[in-house]
Amino acid sequence: MRAEQAGHVSFSPIPLTFNVKNLMLKTALRVSFVWSCLTSVASADNWGHWRGAAGNGVAMNAKPPIEWDVSKNVKWKSPLPGLGSSSPIIWGEQVFVTTAVPTEGDSRSQANSGKSPSGPSGKGGKGGKGGRPSLGGNSSNSLPSLAFKLLCFNRKDGAVLWEQTATVATPHQETHATNGFASASPCTDGQHVFAHFGSRGLFCYSMNGKLKWKREDFGKMETRNGFGEGSSPTLEGDKILVPWDHEGPSALYALNKLTGETIWKANREEPTNWSTPLVVEHAGKKQVVMNGQKFARAYDLESGKELWRCSGQTERPAASAVAERGLVYVGSGFRGSFLGAFRLNGIGDIKGTPSVAWVIDHDTPDVASPLLSSGRLYFYKGKGGQLSCVDAATGKPHYVAARIPGLDAIYASPIAANGYVYLTGRSGTTVVIKDADALEIVATNNVGETVDATPAPVDSELFIRGESHLFCIADLGK
Numbered sequence: 001m002r003a004e005q006a007g008h009v010s011f012s013p014i015p016l017t018f019n020v021k022n023l024m025l026k027t028a029l030r031v032s033f034v035w036s037c038l039t040s041v042a043s044a045d046n047w048g049h050w051r052g053a054a055g056n057g058v059a060m061n062a063k064p065p066i067e068w069d070v071s072k073n074v075k076w077k078s079p080l081p082g083l084g085s086s087s088p089i090i091w092g093e094q095v096f097v098t099t100a101v102p103t104e105g106d107s108r109s110q111a112n113s114g115k116s117p118s119g120p121s122g123k124g125g126k127g128g129k130g131g132r133p134s135l136g137g138n139s140s141n142s143l144p145s146l147a148f149k150l151l152c153f154n155r156k157d158g159a160v161l162w163e164q165t166a167t168v169a170t171p172h173q174e175t176h177a178t179n180g181f182a183s184a185s186p187c188t189d190g191q192h193v194f195a196h197f198g199s200r201g202l203f204c205y206s207m208n209g210k211l212k213w214k215r216e217d218f219g220k221m222e223t224r225n226g227f228g229e230g231s232s233p234t235l236e237g238d239k240i241l242v243p244w245d246h247e248g249p250s251a252l253y254a255l256n257k258l259t260g261e262t263i264w265k266a267n268r269e270e271p272t273n274w275s276t277p278l279v280v281e282h283a284g285k286k287q288v289v290m291n292g293q294k295f296a297r298a299y300d301l302e303s304g305k306e307l308w309r310c311s312g313q314t315e316r317p318a319a320s321a322v323a324e325r326g327l328v329y330v331g332s333g334f335r336g337s338f339l340g341a342f343r344l345n346g347i348g349d350i351k352g353t354p355s356v357a358w359v360i361d362h363d364t365p366d367v368a369s370p371l372l373s374s375g376r377l378y379f380y381k382g383k384g385g386q387l388s389c390v391d392a393a394t395g396k397p398h399y400v401a402a403r404i405p406g407l408d409a410i411y412a413s414p415i416a417a418n419g420y421v422y423l424t425g426r427s428g429t430t431v432v433i434k435d436a437d438a439l440e441i442v443a444t445n446n447v448g449e450t451v452d453a454t455p456a457p458v459d460s461e462l463f464i465r466g467e468s469h470l471f472c473i474a475d476l477g478k
Helices: 020-043
Strands: 074-079 089-091 094-102 146-154 160-169 192-196 202-206 211-215 234-236 239-244 250-256 262-268 278-282 285-290 296-300 306-310 322-324 327-332 338-343 356-360 371-373 376-380 386-391 397-403 415-417 420-424 429-434 441-446 456-458 461-465 469-474
Touching (some): 089 456, 146 192, 234 285, 278 322, 415 456
Antiparallel strands (some): 089 094, 094 146, 202 211, 234 239, 250 262, 296 306, 322 327, 386 397, 461 469
């Protein structure tokens, strides 16, 4: 039984002609069945958002393997059509991934001349570490016609359960050499799954692939230097939050997740931003925290009213916020360094006030978001494989910019599960370290292809979206 079915078990009525003995036996069998279903639901977790349920990158109950390679502990791997760097999400026995696939008959491919290497997605030029081809173009005329797809895989064996083409379109603007046109991760509440393709629109499907609604009226993003799109939406209660920061009119939308109708729209005086909204709670009310080049800001979830802001961020932010124990952490690391810990009781401009708990001005993250686990904040220096770990309450370092062997260019955000931290680089290497104050490397693994997406740990498995395949890593006892 999937988690979304819990509490909706029904049975046929018992015929009155049954004798007492049969009635007692059938009652016992039914109680046993219900208990087994509830036990199954209680023992299974989901990963409905690219950073997990709390948005911090932590799987509280998962126990995935710490060792694998191309021939070890790979339960299955399934080919992925097209290109995309969105992360997989998992609910029950379903795994969802988005991608953009060149349409048949289009002679143009996604491997066109790339953009500058100073973009949000790494080395540029020849594709950086991992060998991904260039995806951009010098004009929209050189870009391919793409089918923007949502794929649903069977978690048991990797078979495709269904796929839906949300739309077919030719992008209006090029993307960075190492970015695709399907970079936003999907999200699900177990009833619906939402696929966001930026300028192409937001699409809501049932869990069996039926289109429920779509929004294609947001307009066209014009991202900084044509580096492409990538911010993911966030689900919270009856709302889906859609970030829309670009070089044109920027905004944060709250939509009714059941209908797609706009509940509120908060205009933002911000340029391009690749981060994802985080919802936190303070004093019984929920806030939506967003990164931004000009300010880190918080909005009231119900009304969209801005609650507080703080300047100090660097150019073209990409990292998303994390939060715990009354503090929210927002940072950026391109052409500067800033990482701030903010108390959620602030009002208005909080710079220089007690609402700013602490600030770090060096070695802060760029593309990858921080990880917040067990009172420790982990983050990379820029896009490189140098890791810092600080005390989340005070900002005091456990270690700073420690080089992790095997890691170089980094897009995927770190995750934590079962006392370990998983660090994944573009080369396809994942280094596993102890979730501890001292740096201790326990394993180094590789799937044999580029990995830009953040892995998803669920139960005893780890799902990794590579450039060409979706991998399910599990302890096979070999």
